[in-house]
Amino acid sequence: MYDYTIIGAGIIGTMIARELSKFHKKILILDKENDVANHQTTANSAIIHSGHDPKEGTLKARLCVLGNALYDELEQELHIPLLKTGALVISTDPDEDEMIDILFERALKNGVKNPKILMRDEVLALEPKLNPNLIRALSLPSTKVTYPWEVALSCLEHAHQNGVEFQKNALVTGIKFMGDMYHIEINFKDLILSKSVINASGVFSDQVANLIESDVPYQIYPRKGEYFVLDRRVKGLFNHVIYPIPGPAGKGVLIVPQVHGNILVGPTSIIQMEKDLASTTKHGLEKIKVESRKLSHDIPFDMTIRSFAGIRATSSFEDFYIQESKVYPQFYHVAGIDSPGLTAAPAIAKYLIDEVIKIKEPQKENWIPYPKKPEAFFHLDRMEQLDLIKAYPKHGKIICKCEKITEQEIIHAIHRGFGCDTIKGIKKRARAGAGLCQGGYCEPEVLKIIAKETKQDLKDINYYAKNTPILVKETKVKS
Numbered sequence: 317m318y319d320y321t322i323i324g325a326g327i328i329g330t331m332i333a334r335e336l337s338k339f340h341k342k343i344l345i346l347d348k349e350n351d352v353a354n355h356q357t358t359a360n361s362a363i364i365h366s367g368h369d370p371k372e373g374t375l376k377a378r379l380c381v382l383g384n385a386l387y388d389e390l391e392q393e394l395h396i397p398l399l400k401t402g403a404l405v406i407s408t409d410p411d412e413d414e415m416i417d418i419l420f421e422r423a424l425k426n427g428v429k430n431p432k433i434l435m436r437d438e439v440l441a442l443e444p445k446l447n448p449n450l451i452r453a454l455s456l457p458s459t460k461v462t463y464p465w466e467v468a469l470s471c472l473e474h475a476h477q478n479g480v481e482f483q484k485n486a487l488v489t490g491i492k493f494m495g496d497m498y499h500i501e502i503n504f505k506d507l508i509l510s511k512s513v514i515n516a517s518g519v520f521s522d523q524v525a526n527l528i529e530s531d532v533p534y535q536i537y538p539r540k541g542e543y544f545v546l547d548r549r550v551k552g553l554f555n556h557v558i559y560p561i562p563g564p565a566g567k568g569v570l571i572v573p574q575v576h577g578n579i580l581v582g583p584t585s586i587i588q589m590e591k592d593l594a595s596t597t598k599h600g601l602e603k604i605k606v607e608s609r610k611l612s613h614d615i616p617f618d619m620t621i622r623s624f625a626g627i628r629a630t631s632s633f634e635d636f637y638i639q640e641s642k643v644y645p646q647f648y649h650v651a652g653i654d655s656p657g658l659t660a661a662p663a664i665a666k667y668l669i670d671e672v673i674k675i676k677e678p679q680k681e682n683w684i685p686y687p688k689k690p691e692a693f694f695h696l697d698r699m700e701q702l703d704l705i706k707a708y709p710k711h712g713k714i715i716c717k718c719e720k721i722t723e724q725e726i727i728h729a730i731h732r733g734f735g736c737d738t739i740k741g742i743k744k745r746a747r748a749g750a751g752l753c754q755g756g757y758c759e760p761e762v763l764k765i766i767a768k769e770t771k772q773d774l775k776d777i778n779y780y781a782k783n784t785p786i787l788v789k790e791t792k793v794k795s
């Protein structure tokens with residue numbers, strides 16, 4: 317029997333798992349997908365917001381500001397990438413310029429560190445490619461950018477080192493309260509027993525809650541956001557996160573430098589019925605091009621290497637809903653975690669444990685720190701590379717030519733932690749296929765390495781989720 321079962325291994329579930337692993341508890345984290353954090357946590361703007369945007373007095377405002385500060389600790393503890401860009405919210409229209417003062421006041425009330433109003437020339441000196449017609453900007457130096465998926469994986473690996481169990485391909489299909497424990501049904505057949513349940517299932521959290529509660533206190537409205545990804549040759553074109561003045565649909569279309577040198581332009585904000593239809597649309601991408609012209613006329617869309625979309629878990633409650641069920645004891649909702657959920661995630665985990673569950677017992681004395689990850693081969697100097705090739709000859713073969721990823725790095729990614737056997741899983745762990753050609757050259761090689769290392773048939777290797785094979789049938793059959 318588990319003390320806590322967490323449903324969902326996105327950034328929220330994995331942060332909670334890591335925080336709970338500090339206590340003497342038996343913990344399980346479940347995800348329906350074949351890898352960690354395949355939903356919202358993998359498809360977002362990657363911004364660690366300062367906290368200037370959420371309404372004063374909300375949980376979103378409080379936990380965003382706290383989470384922003386906690387990322388500096390996580391950088392040390394989990395060795396995650398954190399780009400300290402700062403941000404500029406710019407006004408380009410006299411009618412909206414007073415919003416700069418309103419957002420400045422809100423930032424101060426929310427406890428954001430060192431917000432400052434800058435005049436046009438000061439802004440253009442910092443970011444010369446911005447729209448020359450801009451009027452003023454709110455500068456937010458505490459804004460940063462991370463690699464969200466890597467943060468979630470690191471949290472989960474760290475939690476696992478400290479005793480947390482993880483089960484992937486585990487769709488929760490039923491939950492029953494038996495008086496002193498929960499029966500959690502997985503994939504319509506297996507049963508797990510747990511004293512407490514934490515529902516961190518993102519956009520599906522109302523459906524999961526509905527497995528036990530008939531009157532769920534929130535409803536999730538999926539809200540899609542589409543993006544362009546520009547090649548990392550654009551590195552340095554913009555060095556801050558650039559926001560427009562926010563509107564009724566949210567923070568608007570942004571320019572976001574990424575930790576690996578790429579720039580994201582997006583997202584859109586469109587309510588849809590489907591919870592897992594994250595495809596881009598001609599209309600959405602056109603809208604980004606039009607709206608981003610407010611920020612700059614010099615965005616090189618001809619350097620686009622791909623587009624993608626993510627789906628926000630926007631809730632009818634209009635704030636994060638982090639509460640124990642009113643009906644079922646020790647069933648915890650962590651729902652409605654849309655933006656700034658990535659930023660707030662470390663603070664959400666602490667808030668749940670300290671103020672909702674209220675664990676009083678002392679923490680473990682022997683909580684194991686997370687070990688440092690190996691440096692990317694490409695970033696080593698020549699002598700270090702030669703030494704590594706001597707020890708591991710497969711470092712001598714570059715598979716991904718764009719990102720300069722070696723065969724040994726791909727093998728390491730396949731066997732790291734919980735293991736990985738999908739093309740996209742390798743892309744996220746080792747960056748093979750993340751460059752200019754987007755896997756056009758290396759994908760067949762990566763496919764063969766996965767098949768060999770995991771002893772599977774080539775035809776059984778998936779691109780991403782279950783049932784997404786790369787090889788479907790032969791195109792040329794020898795007579």
Ligand SMILES: Cc1cc2nc3c(=O)[nH]c(=O)nc-3n(C[C@H](O)[C@H](O)[C@H](O)COP(=O)(O)OP(=O)(O)OC[C@H]3O[C@@H](n4cnc5c(N)ncnc54)[C@H](O)[C@@H]3O)c2cc1C
Nearest residue numbers: 324326328348355356357360361363488518541657658659
């Ligand atoms: C377009 C977009 C842009 C954003 N930009 C930012 C940003 O820049 N900064 C920021 O702070 N926030 C941002 N966010 C918000 C942030 O990404 C989310 O708040 C955060 O990722 C939520 O994490 P989560 O773990 O709750 O959800 P998810 O990452 O969606 O994880 C939920 C998990 O639950 C699993 N699950 C669902 N149902 C079941 C079931 N029945 N059984 C088992 N497992 C199940 C899913 O497979 C999934 O892995 C953005 C979001 C989007 C979509």
